[in-house]
Amino acid sequence: MSAPKQDRSRATRQRLLEAAIACLAEYGWAGSTVAVVAERAGVSRGAAQHHFPTREDLFTAAVEYVAEERSAALRTLMPRGGPDRTRAVVGALVGLYTGPLFRAALQLWAAAAHEEQLRPRVTDLEARVGRESHRMAVELLGADEGCPGVRETVQGLLDMARGLGLADLLTDDSARRERVVEQWARILDGVLR
Amino acid sequence: MSAPKQDRSRATRQRLLEAAIACLAEYGWAGSTVAVVAERAGVSRGAAQHHFPTREDLFTAAVEYVAEERSAALRTLMPRGGPDRTRAVVGALVGLYTGPLFRAALQLWAAAAHEEQLRPRVTDLEARVGRESHRMAVELLGADEGCPGVRETVQGLLDMARGLGLADLLTDDSARRERVVEQWARILDGVLR
Numbered sequence: 041m042s043a044p045k046q047d048r049s050r051a052t053r054q055r056l057l058e059a060a061i062a063c064l065a066e067y068g069w070a071g072s073t074v075a076v077v078a079e080r081a082g083v084s085r086g087a088a089q090h091h092f093p094t095r096e097d098l099f100t101a102a103v104e105y106v107a108e109e110r111s112a113a114l115r116t117l118m119p120r121g122g123p124d125r126t127r128a129v130v131g132a133l134v135g136l137y138t139g140p141l142f143r144a145a146l147q148l149w150a151a152a153a154h155e156e157q158l159r160p161r162v163t164d165l166e167a168r169v170g171r172e173s174h175r176m177a178v179e180l181l182g183a184d185e186g187c188p189g190v191r192e193t194v195q196g197l198l199d200m201a202r203g204l205g206l207a208d209l210l211t212d213d214s215a216r217r218e219r220v221v222e223q224w225a226r227i228l229d230g231v232l233r
Numbered sequence: 234m235s236a237p238k239q240d241r242s243r244a245t246r247q248r249l250l251e252a253a254i255a256c257l258a259e260y261g262w263a264g265s266t267v268a269v270v271a272e273r274a275g276v277s278r279g280a281a282q283h284h285f286p287t288r289e290d291l292f293t294a295a296v297e298y299v300a301e302e303r304s305a306a307l308r309t310l311m312p313r314g315g316p317d318r319t320r321a322v323v324g325a326l327v328g329l330y331t332g333p334l335f336r337a338a339l340q341l342w343a344a345a346a347h348e349e350q351l352r353p354r355v356t357d358l359e360a361r362v363g364r365e366s367h368r369m370a371v372e373l374l375g376a377d378e379g380c381p382g383v384r385e386t387v388q389g390l391l392d393m394a395r396g397l398g399l400a401d402l403l404t405d406d407s408a409r410r411e412r413v414v415e416q417w418a419r420i421l422d423g424v425l426r
Contacts, residue, residue: 068347070263143346146399150343153336153402154261163403192416199413200389202396206339209346210356220392223385231420 053091055081060102064144069151069158074098100161103148106141107169111176118180126232127225129180133198134221136173137205146209173198183232193231200224246284248274253295258336262344262351267291293354296341299334300362304369311373319425320418322373326391327414329366330398331407339402366391376425386424393417 059081063072074095078088092098114132136142152162177194178185185191204220207213252274256265267288271281285291307325329335345355370387371378378384397413400406 066347068343071347147343147346149399149402150261150340153340154259154264159403166403189416189419192412193420195409196393196413196417199396199400200393202399203392203394204396206342206395206399207392209342210352210359216388219385220389223382224389226382227386227420227424230423 052083052087056083056088056091056098057102057105060098061106061140061144064099064147065140068147096158096161099148100165103145104165110136110141111172115176126181126229127222130225130228131221133177134201134204134217137201138208142205143209181232197228245276245280249276249281249284249291250295250298253291254299254333254337257292257340258333261340289351289354292341293358296338297358303329303334304365308369319374319422320415323418323421324414326370327394327397327410330394331401335398336402374425390421
């Protein structure tokens with residue numbers, strides 16, 4: 041492929057992935073067909089199928105792509121140290137689990153619970169994204185996993201982040217979330233130092 | 234109504250509620266119609282509609298009923314004191330968010346994110362069940378909400394429980410969950426005493 045053609049192809053792919061997240065978050069799995077996503081992305085159905093042969097390919101790729109984008113952004117943005125570091129890190133980690141990406145991922149999880157074709161794909165995806173989030177949390181918190189209990193402490197924190205994402209699905213939970221983050225950052229500071 | 238007739242009616246209602254939870258957990262919202270639930274419960278569609286005029290009535294009542302049953306069972310079962318009390322309480326609270334009830338509730342939440350008719354019902358339900366879980370957690374942990382931070386500590390714990398439920402949706406997460414519960418019970422013991 042020529043370079044401009046490659047660029048166009050990449051741009052099409054990206055538009056499809058972003059439209060897939062938006063559709064999942066807004067309409068759920070049942071309402072998110074490849075045709076609906078292609079239309080939202082302004083791409084022909086044939087082009088969509090060229091990039092993603094199956095519906096499962098499209099949606100799992102979309103969640104993985106956006107999760108990677110967000111992790112990369114978070115790594116770049118985090119300050120290296122300073123006061124209130126733990127508070128900022130906990131807030132940022134929790135932030136990964138709110139907004140359209142989490143909403144989309146949740147729809148995919150919910151569908152995978154009863155769609156046999158989707159299930160193994162989402163299970164794999166969850167394991168990869170989960171490992172990456174854990175690695176990032178350990179690094180940003182400066183946690184020493186050699187110490188007993190530290191691994192489980194960080195895991196529990198990420199479970200809490202996921203639970204906070206769920207609490208934000210139907211109503212704006214940001215004020216309560218802010219206070220929980222504040223308090224749990226304080227607890228973690230005591231436990232990890 | 235005569236007493237035996239009332240008993241029969243109550244039994245029918247209960248069968249419908251339990252079948253509704255099983256259907257939601259297994260097939261998701263899209264696959265869970267009143268007809269499917271009535272068939273599973275061995276009840277005529279007319280009888281189902283007599284008890285629950287709309288689909289939203291049936292499913293929100295089902296989640297609320299099972300949540301109340303489980304809370305009541307938990308209150309009765311918990312030992313009043315003794316060693317490892319916090320560990321037992323945290324384990325039991327986390328247990329509320331795994332299994333068929335949480336699976337069913339999650340399908341209802343996911344559907345409510347894009348079904349306008351369902352959304353206000355599920356939002357109300359979530360608030361009621363959430364308040365009740367919080368009250369129970371405070372009581373079982375013997376936490377003093379007069380102390381600064383205690384309220385948010387308990388809230389974060391319940392968020393963690395919800396996140397652990399989500400982690401158990403597609404794969405058996407019980408071994409990891411056990412370790413997270415162990416560690417966070419230890420942390421909470423330090424924070425709450």
